[in-house]
Amino acid sequence: MMPCIHCGACVPVCPKGLWPNQLYEALAQGDLARADALGLARCGACRACQDHCPSTLPLTARFREGQRQVLRWTEAKTRAAEDAQQAAERYEAREARLQAAEAEALEAKRQRRAEAKRRTDARPPADNGADARRDAQRAALQRAMDKARAEGREEDLARLTAALAALGAAP
């Protein structure tokens, strides 16, 4: 076995019209794409090229092996493409999920704010309640003082008067 001297003896004898010397070179260089473009798939393994090669190169066996390599290569290519497709889909789904969650959180926050605002608006002013309570206490004290005066309980009347003064004058 010697190197290919590109004598061309293999070219006219190939029934498929291939260029075995170029095919062999492409495979030796590991260039599967070039071998594929040169029509490797059409080689029928008839051995005509090999029988005419003065360098006695194992052409046919190499072409068979090359065809298997190209098959594996195309399969790997399809698999890689599918993997990439799946990864892209996973990524897009996750992005969509994250965006939806974010939008939901924003909406909930907005609603909580609106609710709080509604409650604050509905509540009466804080000192209204205190005034009312003091008015009621004053009225009660007045009633108690009237009763104490009518029954002549002088100490009670003085204590009630002081309490009424502590509450402050009516507005």
Place this chain on the structure above:
Amino acid sequence: MSRASVPKLMLFVLLATIPAAILRLTLEGPTLSLQLLAGPMGALAGEALLRRSAASLRDGSALLTGWLLALALPASAGAALTALSGGLAIALGKAPFGGLGHNPFNPAMVGYAALLMLFPLASVDGMSGATPLAALASREGLTIAEWVEAQPGPWGTGPGLALSLAFLTGGAALLLRRAIPWHAPAGFLLGLLGAAVLAYDGGGSHSAGHPLFHLFSGSALFAAFFIITDPVSGAHTPPGRLAMGVLAGALTVLFRSQGPFPDGVAFAVLLANGAGPALDALAEGRRQSRA
């Protein structure tokens, strides 16, 4: 041929040059035999020194390179320079690229060109000993017709024509036995004649020379069947080889009429070899888009 081995193939090509070699020996004297021995010896010595493997000596490629080189050089080169040229052919043109099967340029033409640059006077005219080309290059304003009249015989006859026919015979044998693909020789002859016809102006004083003159002088037919046909160098696809041949033939006419050397075959072949890989890529690309 159904099945040859590499050494047999090389030997067959060498045998095809025997008629031309015998013709040169009878025309130029027995001292030429020293040169014809020195070429292969120089190339084999280069191969032995640089490749260091017995197998590479036995494959016959270095032997053939040195032999073709000795045939391409004029007798004025002498045995010593021919041996040197053979060594340079291997040292510059073959060994650095990885030996047999890997040289992008024709090693014999690398050796020829190297010698031409080192010793321009020794290898003035291509083989054939044919002064016509040198005379054409330096005919100093004579028209082709005037110049032809000044020659000892009509152009294209005499030793140059006989030698060309001897190479044609050997080349025909190679083609008939299918020892070499036909594409490169066909392209070379097409390119040479095409360019010569295009450049021919009827023989004026600036004429590039009659097309038949180009075909039968210098080393045109030698190059067409024994040099551009080197399977290893240059293009490796049938269309690539055809195109490389056309390029080399056309460049030969251009270099002969415009270049500084009388015969431009060596430089034309080297340049066309250099275009080989690109031509192959083109050919493969075209195939690919057709499939």
